[in-house]
Amino acid sequence: MAAQASIPIFTNLNELYQNLGTSLNHASVSPHSERWNNLTEEYVKRFGRKPTYIARAPGRVNLIGEHIDYALFGAFPAAIEQDILIACGPRDTSSVPGGVVADNLLAKYARQEFAPSIVPKDLGVPDEHVHVEGWHLDIDTKKLRWESYVKAGYYGVLNRYFTSKGALPVPVDLLFTGTVPAGSGLSSSAAMVVASTLAFLAVNGKLDDSSALTKGELVEMAMQNEKRVGVNSGGLDQAASVICTTSSALYVTFFPHLFAQLIPLPPGAVFVCANTLVVSDKVVHARTRYNLRVVETLVAARVLARRLGVKLQEEAGGKRERVTLRVVLGRWVGETEETELGAEQLKAALEKMVEKMELLKPDNADGEEGVTLETMIEWSGLSKEEFTETYLSWVDVEATYFQLYKRAKHVFQEAALVLKFREVCLHAASAPDVDGREELGALMNASHASCRDLCDCSCPELNELTQLALDAGAYGSRLTGAAWGGCTVSLVAEDKVDEFIKKVQQGYAPFRELEGDSLKEVIFATKPSSGACVYKFED
Template sequence: MAAELPIPIFTTLNDALGDLQTAAVQASRWNDVAEEFEKRFGKKPAYIARAPGRVNLIGEHIDYVLFGCLPAAVEQDILMACGPSSQASGSPGSVTAQNLNPKYTPKTFVPILKDATMPLTTEQKEAEGSVHPESWYLDIDKRELRWESYVKAGYYGVLNRFFPPSSSERPVPIDLLVTGSVPAGSGLSSSAAMVVASTLSFLAVNNKLGNLTKGQLVEMAMENERRVGVNSGGMDQAASVISTPSSALYITFFPFLHAEPILLPVLRTNPRAVFVCANSLVVSDKAVGAKTHYNLRVVETLVGARILARHLNVPLQATERPTLRQVLGRWLGYKEVKGQPTELDTDKLKAGLEKVLPELEKLRPAGRGDNEELGLTMEEMIRESGLDEAVFNEVYLSWVEVEATHFQIYKRAKHVFEESLRVIEFRAACLRAADASRGGDLPESVLRELGGLMDASHVSACKFCENSCPEVDELVRIAKEAGAYGSRLTGAGWGGCTVSLVAEDKVDAFIERLAATYPAYKDLEGEALKQVIFATKPSSGACVLKLE
């Protein structure tokens, strides 16, 4: 199982990047960050940690509900050169973090062990409310997100997992230099890549890499990213850590993390095809807009699970907070082994999704049509949950900040179940194609089938998840007019990137059409244009290059 494999540690760049062609293209970036590290810190780095961004081919806003999704790592990545601090007087665990991008100013910070004699300042105590109450303290303030917050988030998990107060071992001082080619706020998960790379860096310098599997790193990175205010479902971290070349990952989260490589058929079709990412240039940071966007969707789906359970006569304890996936499983009668739920196989899950879809109409407010307000007020939502207000607030609102006048329970549930079904259908199409390709090229109809599922996914994002925006919708429209088999937003949404399935021999014309038609690309050319529209192939997952 891919999640049980160890974190790869390489000693040559060719091995780290997987093939000579990729290494030839990327070697200069790795060499540049290593040389700049030596200039700034007076010694060569001990390690370079790499974590790629990801493109989600299909399955948006369903990972935190514990349904499967289909992302792939991209070639764009975050690199962190790191090593023990050259300053002999460095405090235990102190960090000097710099960034090759000059707009990100250097930062120095020191973690504080909470039971140490040094008391926290008033400012630190106030900021502490924005992080988990654990043994170590770092001032991550979710109210004003900064680039180093992602570095600190990765450090937090290492500190609390490997340096408990009861141990005499303390983290070493570290110097760290960051560079990245994943555009921030683009929907290609630069935040998860930053947190994964940061986690790897602190593990490496403290000689803890051998203590974790890939799956454990994913879980650790998920928890770490939540420290910056995003209730991440794990898709981004899993794709960044576990991905393999030429494949997407069918990632499932229930009853435990499982990642299955799915060979993409697009390079065996006639014509061959590639995925093209296009940045809307609308920056969408999941943490910044969390209370009205990402975290609100999390709460809406969780409350929706309870309300749906009531309609389906699935019993719940008052303090339970099950996901839609868990409610579906109970309704379908999944079995438990030694108290732990067992996963329904994919065919049975598909049948279950098809069975539950008509039941979702019970979540639609009575007597309201599609053009009327389908959301519930806070009072209506609490009443539909069957809980009293105090218990409801404790279970659903005490741990997260959200803001809305109406909560779209029906729309979110409809998106989740229909999108989950599309993921299974996309996976099945890829598997059928893999079996059929043994006889030669695959027909173009494979691309049309995959593209149709991508198109339907975007419609659902607009209508039911409501996580698109006018600029992204415009990019999708232009992509379809330019000949894409399918196009959709990718990532959390509200900006960021689209991903389109395009015939390989038409990529240049496709990019030219987008560049000439999408207003925000009007003045871009050359390298600047290549940064916002690019074809990509599935990349390998995160790794560490050992230099000493």
């Protein structure tokens, strides 16, 4: 199983570059990659010695399956060549235990110095700070700061490996560089957290023995780490950044546990990512966008369960179950641990569930306005206090009307599209005479329509770019990532890529004056890249 594989550690740059794939433009099969060498040389200039490791984590493009991973349904991402690199090494042991100096090749990101402190478990700290397992690092979840992702990655390592008395992390110097554009929907935040987690693991010697983390364990740690910056991530981004390989995309699910299956893509299929240049920051807009979608789908699950007669449970201490749409679906069709739904059974159940979405429609004629908080509480069957404790006490959201019907319908429809996408890919891989690209394109188009109309996570620029892509000859095109800006992804024939990019450039006004590297940064073709890894410098 892909999630059980070990995290690659390389001591030979030729092997590392070959592992990254031949489509990369920043790392040829040569020990003299300019980008990696430049990072190493800069580390020496700034810290007076060579780094011990370079940790790498790629961004990802989600081919299909948006805003459904936190409802515990599967998605279909692939790692891309754009990545975060962190050169790292231990500092003089006379320094503050666990102290960190984090520097960045981009001048706009100022050097940061911080150290974790041990806080008694019974000592309260302000709500805006994170306080877990006795370790404390200041992370202001209301402001976006680049070092917050570094601290988030550090927390997981501290809590897993340094909870016993006397065990302290080593002081560390870090130097960052990255090619994943922030706010683009290509998961720069997950790449930062994964790479940071790997860097702290490596420097503290936690990747060197048989008890080292598997890829799946790293995904789970990174999922929890990213939540510390205020985003309730479902795990899709971290799984793609860690588990993917150069030859395949990834079908990844999180119910009843993490499962990752490498799926080959049809020959001749290339994906082109185009950045709208509209920045969508999950942290800044979480309360009205990303986190709000999480709460809407969770409440929709409770209301749907009650209206379908699906039993809900009380957790220990009288807490109410915060059930997900995937769990409701399983209970509705009688799924148990012994009778877990296979892909075909799940697809059939999803199609039946879509027909039940009328149960969530508001009383108003077209359902466009959604429901108020008061109505939502009434539908949940909980008291105001119980509802607040279950759905609002752990996350900050803001809305006048909550769209339970639309969000749930999107989740079930999108989950079914993912399974159909997987099915087409597997069929094309087993039957050489089957192309599959037109079918995949149609599924991508249907996904974009659902994201636009039901999840309401698109924007005018995303809609414009997807239409331009179809006009330029793409098989299919859709938004990718958390959206509200960021990137589109389009399925294009390999021999038509250059022509396709020129047509999109001419059609999209913000691209028309761009040339060379500036153009390549905003629209580029990619095949699946490999997941996270570590390069270890030999003594």
